[in-house]
Amino acid sequence: MTTAINKRAVSPQQKQLRRRQILDAAKQTLEEHGYDKVVLSQLAQQLGLSKPALYRYFTNKESLFMALYIEEAQQLLSAIERLSKQALRPRVLAETIAAQPTFCYLSAILHTVLEKQHNLEQATQFKRELKTIAEQLCSLFLHWSPQLNPQQALNKVMFLYQAVIGCWHTSHPSATMQQVMKNDEFALLRLNFVDSLSLMLVKLIVD
Known part of the structure; x- marks a missing residue:
């Protein structure tokens, strides 16, 4: 799954959507590969995010x-x-x-x-x-x-x-x-x- 997010989330609605996309991507990777195979840097890349941008939503x-x-x-x-x-x-x-x-x-x-x-x-x-x-x-x-x-x-x-x-x-x-x-x-x-x-x-x- 690749879900690119091209703009920085600014409004509460955009931030909520961004968070939703991160959670959905994490769930799919978890179901397909297991917890140990989930790597946040790869998840961020998959979503078109920088790793620091993902960390604004989830610190680890x-x-x-x-x-x-x-x-x-x-x-x-x-x-x-x-x-x-x-x-x-x-x-x-x-x-x-x-x-x-x-x-x-x-x-x-x-x-x-x-x-x-x-x-x-x-x-x-x-x-x-x-x-x-x-x-x-x-x-x-x-x-x-x-x-x-x-x-x-x-x-x-x-x-x-x-x-x-x-x-x-x-x-x-x-x-x-x-x-x-x-x-x-x-x-x-x-x-x-x-x-x-x-x-x-x-x-x-x-x-």
């Missing part, structure tokens, strides 16, 4: 993908909110989460990679935004299970989050292990993300 790689993670989390929250009109079913919730693979991928590397952010102010703001999303998810669990108290609802939200991370890691092995797992000898060790997450969410809903 971690801050860029933290911003993308918040967007993905908000989109997932909206999708889960649409489920609130029906009874909570493990498979449906798992499929809804799986439909947001960028969120799942970034969740899996959040604590080991993205949160190596050294800017204290940006890290604090990131956690505040995550806290807001978690609180909204708690409200949804209280809607589905009004017998819960707020702490119990929060526990379910955290269990859900941890289940996504664990199931994503175990169902998305490295490229080398993907080759190994093609051998029928290891068929019983192959894991499907939706199937694994659905089983975990049965516990989430029943307990």
Whole structure:
């Protein structure tokens, strides 16, 4: 993808568009090549920007993908909110989460990679935004299970989050292990993300 931006963004609308283009380009590169292959200087060149111009929007790689993670989390929250009109079913919730693979991928590397952010102010703001999303998810669990108290609802939200991370890691092995797992000898060790997450969410809903 090449999306040239020929003029310097001046107005708030232009700056918002520029930020959107950077995030979209980062997401596409992430999905095609993985986090390690995203290089900000290459991303800037792809967009027709200088590296300093890109840094005016995101001070480093971690801050860029933290911003993308918040967007993905908000989109997932909206999708889960649409489920609130029906009874909570493990498979449906798992499929809804799986439909947001960028969120799942970034969740899996959040604590080991993205949160190596050294800017204290940006890290604090990131956690505040995550806290807001978690609180909204708690409200949804209280809607589905009004017998819960707020702490119990929060526990379910955290269990859900941890289940996504664990199931994503175990169902998305490295490229080398993907080759190994093609051998029928290891068929019983192959894991499907939706199937694994659905089983975990049965516990989430029943307990």
